[in-house]
Structures are given as C-alpha cells and as structure tokens.
C-alpha cells in the first residue's frame with residue numbers, strides 16, 4: 001500500500017480519514033483534519049493521529065471511545081505493525097521494521113531519494129535577490145539571494161517548473177539624479193575599478209544636492225523626463241549603469257552558485273503602468289486624493305497605497321501590480337513567491353490585497369526575513385555594498401582554509417583551496433538558511449565555522465566521514481557487493497536512523513510548503529545526530545556478514561540524503577575535509 005515517491009504521512013493520513021469515515025458513516029467529517037503527524041517522541045509511536053479528539057469535540061462524544069472504534073474498525077496497511085490508543089484519545093502508529101527497510105531500499109534505488117513529484121505541470125515564479133541599480137546594495141539583498149535560491153532548489157526538486165526572476169530595481173526617479181551626477185562629477189577611474197560603489201556615491205551625492213538646491217533638482221528632473229521620452233544619450237547611460245551593476249552582481253551570483261531564468265527589472269513593466277492604473281479606476285479601486293490617485297485599503301486595515309503620484313509618476317506598488325498581471329498572463333503560475341527583508345511587509349500586503357480585488361487568481365506569497373547583524377568591521381547593514389560583501393566571502397574562504405589545513409595537512413594546496421571554498425561559502429549560506437527568518441541573528445565566525453555544532457562545516461564533515469566508511473568497507477571486502485544484501489533493522493539506533501531517513505521527502509515538502517529552508521537545515525542536523533549515535537553504538541565493519549552489509553547500505557543512504565539535502569540549501573559536499 002505505501003508507495004515510494006508518495007509521502008508516508010500522506011498515505012497514512014488518507015488511511016486514517018478513510019477509517020474514520022467508515023466508523024462514522026452519518027457524520028459530516030468535512031473540514032476536520034483527520035491526518036497524522038510524525039511523532040516527535042518515539043514513546044508516542046512513529047506517527048500519531050489526534051483526530052479522535054477533534055471529532056469528539058465536533059460530535060460531542062468521547063474521544064477515547066472514538067479512538068477505540070477506530071482501532072476496532074481499522075484494516076492495518078502493510079507498513080503498519082500496530083496501533084495503540086494513548087492519553088485522552090491519541091492513536092499511536094508503529095511502523096514495521098520490514099516496511100521501513102522496504103522504504104529505504106526504494107530510496108536507494110531512486111535518484112531523487114523518493115521525492116514526490118508534487119509540482120507536475122505547475123509553474124512557480126520566485127522573485128528574489130532583486131537589487132537596485134546604483135542604490136546601496138545591502139545585506140538584505142544577499143539574504144534574499146541565499147534564501148530565495150534555496151526555495152528555488154526545493155521547488156525544483158519537487159518537480160515544479162520554477163522561474164527564478166531577478167526583479168532589478170532599474171527604473172525610477174533616481175535615474176535623473178544619477179545621469180546628472182554622472183555628467184557633472186563622475187570619477188572615471190573609480191567607475192572602472194569599483195563601478196557599483198562609484199554609482200552609489202554619485203547617486204547619494206546628487207540626491208543630497210537635490211535636497212539643498214532646487215535648480216539641481218529641476219535639472220535632474222529634466223534628465224529623467226528625457227530618459228522617459230527615450231532620448232538616445234540618456235538611454236545609453238541608463239543601460240550602461242545597469243550593465244555595470246549586473247556585471248558585479250554576476251560575479252557574486254557565480255560565487256554563490258545562483259542562476260536566474262529571467263532578469264526582468266521594473267523597467268520591463270514600464271509601459272504597462274498607465275493601463276494598470278486605468279484598470280484600477282475601472283474596477284472602482286482607485287480614487288483621487290490631493291492630485292494623486294490612491295487605493296483606499298482602510299476597510300482591510302491597511303494604509304492607503306498611492307498608485308499615481310501628484311506629478312503623474314507611478315511607483316513601486318503600481319509596478320508590482322503590473323508585474324503580477326503580466327506574469328499571470330504569460331506564465332499562468334500557481335504561485336508567485338517574493339523574498340525580501342521584513343521592512344517591505346506593508347508594501348506586499350497592500351498590493352496583494354489590490355490584486356485580490358482585481359480577481360487575479362494567482363497565489364501570492366511574501367517570504368520575509370529580519371536583517372542579520374554582521375561583524376561591524378566587515379560589513380555594515382546600513383551601508384553595505386558589493387565590495388564589502390565580496391570581502392566577507394573572501395574572509396570565509398580564508399578562515400575555512402585554516403580549518404582544512406589542520407584537518408587535512410596532506411591534501412595538495414589546490415585541493416585545500418577548493419575544499420575551503422566549499423566550506424567557507426557553505427558556512428555563510430548555512431548561517432542564513434538555518435535560522436528562523438523572523439529572528440534577528442548575529443553572525444559570528446565561531447558559530448558559522450564550528451566543527452561541532454549546527455553549522456555547514458559540521459554537516460559537510462559528517463558527510464565526508466560517512467563517505468569514508470564506504471571506502472573502508474570496499475578496501476576491506478573488495479569482493480562483496482553490499483547491494484546484494486537486504487536491509488535489516490535490528491538495533492534501536494539503527495531503527496531510529498531508519499525512521500529519520502524515511503522522513504527526507506517530508507522534510508523537503510514541508511520546507512517548500514512553508515518556504516522555510518530552516519526546516520531542511522533542522523532535518524539534516526537531526527539526521528546527522530541520529531547517524532552519530534548509530535555510528536558510536538552499532539558495530540559495522542566488525543559486524544558479521546549480513547548486518548554488516550545492511551549497515552553499509554544505511555551509511556550510503558545517509559550520505560546521499562546529506563548530500564542531496566545540503567544541495568537543496570545550495571551547499572556543496574566535498575568528499576574530504
């Protein structure tokens with residue numbers, strides 16, 4: 001009954017729902033969650049169902065009696081050893097060792113390790129990274145890049161057709177200021193060596209001048225109007241600014257192993273803005289207020305959103321509404337996911353609401369995160385920029401190199417550097433991904449590079465160690481093929497590891513559904529703990545033939561799950577550290 005490539009939870013939940021329906025033919029069970037959850041504590045079985053309690057409340061009956069009725073009626077699926085009633089009416093479900101072993105064998109034979117194809121024929125657009133041309137680039141963009149990319153990988157792994165879209169901030173009033181500033185005081189040498197920093201400097205200086213000097217403001221405005229009207233010279237400058245910015249970003253994307261399918265910045269939607277506002281007016285959603293056009297969202301408890309300013313210019317909200325309409329028409333996505341820092345929550349709530357009122361069917365999700373505190377000397381969150389970000393990555397690699405030199409002094413220099421790159425970048429990414437996004441994190445090198453805590457190097461090291469067990473086995477028993485032996489689960493720690501391994505697919509599904517890579521990180525850390533107690537307590541190379549091969553296969557599967565799982569976080573797994 002339990003098939004690989006379908007979540008165990010999903011199948012057990014379906015079975016519970018069916019059994020309860022059979023128990024209570026007259027009751028309306030719609031809307032009651034009759035499913036199971038993985039038990040957190042093994043004294044409550046492997047999975048647990050609390051539906052009897054929910055139903056009892058609904059039907060005003062006794063939960064334990066309902067649970068008893070369930071037990072009396074239930075036809076146990078192949079995978080289930082026994083069920084028990086516990087406490088006020090929980091149903092604890094215990095899986096058969098043999099059934100678990102079959103699941104593991106199926107995972108070993110499948111290069112996705114049993115992931116369900118949930119996303120078949122569904123397109124998901126993930127809007128992430130999205131830095132602004134010539135405006136200060138901050139740590140928020142990097143968090144967006146790393147978190148967005150992991151969500152991207154999780155969805156792809158589940159079979160979704162993912163479109164990763166880098167929605168660059170490449171349009172807006174700042175370009176008048178930048179063009180004027182560029183003409184008047186650009187430092188051409190600086191533009192060659194550190195273009196994004198110089199563009200930032202031009203923007204900030206010109207912006208400050210516009211605050212003090214109305215004449216400067218008017219000239220900047222004139223440059224902007226020329227750009228908007230398609231003036232060839234200003235157009236060319238604008239393109240040059242984008243190109244300079246992107247060439248620096250692409251260097252970082254490459255180092256972080258991040259790739260986009262589309263780079264459609266705000267400018268892409270520019271000629272759809274007037275039409276968007278018209279649509280809002282026709283739908284009765286926009287009204288005049290002090291010369292501006294606004295959407296009044298007070299009914300929904302949200303602040304007013306301006307969609308056309310009193311000077312006729314459009315803004316961020318208008319562009320985002322146009323973007324949703326355009327993406328929906330072109331790609332029919334089932335969901336659009338936006339990844340930005342928490343300061344943009346109101347903006348997203350506002351335009352999601354407006355889209356809903358426009359009857360746009362697409363599910364819209366804002367994934368937000370708090371800012372991370374970094375070592376002050378390296379990178380300040382207020383005035384961060386690309387150069388400093390690269391310095392952070394350089395420092396991570398340099399520090400990782402020290403670690404690798406200690407752990408593998410015999411490795412060639414080149415290999416050490418290659419491993420240090422994977423470890424250093426992995427450490428930065430994992431620090432970002434393993435956190436609850438809502439909490440404020442302080443980054444420390446000690447935590448990021450810890451070999452003995454919840455960190456990337458720890459997990460990478462666990463992987464490398466497990467991979468070496470296989471090699472040791474092959475050296476000692478060159479003539480035996482472990483794959484010819486069945487998996488058998490006899491020891492307690494072995495069974496615990498097995499249960500954790502079978503939960504890989506559920507961890508991927510949950511991480512994707514909740515848009516939380518930290519679920520994946522927690523799972524992998526947990527798995528590595530289960531492996532470590534298995535490794536310490538159960539003999540394998542010294543065990544007799546049979547259990548020995550079974551355990552080698554468990555090792556192999558653990559290594560694959562760690563490798564694939566870390567890959568979903570965008571983290572590499574060198575064979576040695």
Ligand code: ARG
Pocket residue numbers: 127129130131132167168169320323338339340
């Ligand atoms: N460019 C924006 C910023 O840096 C982020 C854009 C996010 N995506 C969107 N469709 N609004 O703040």
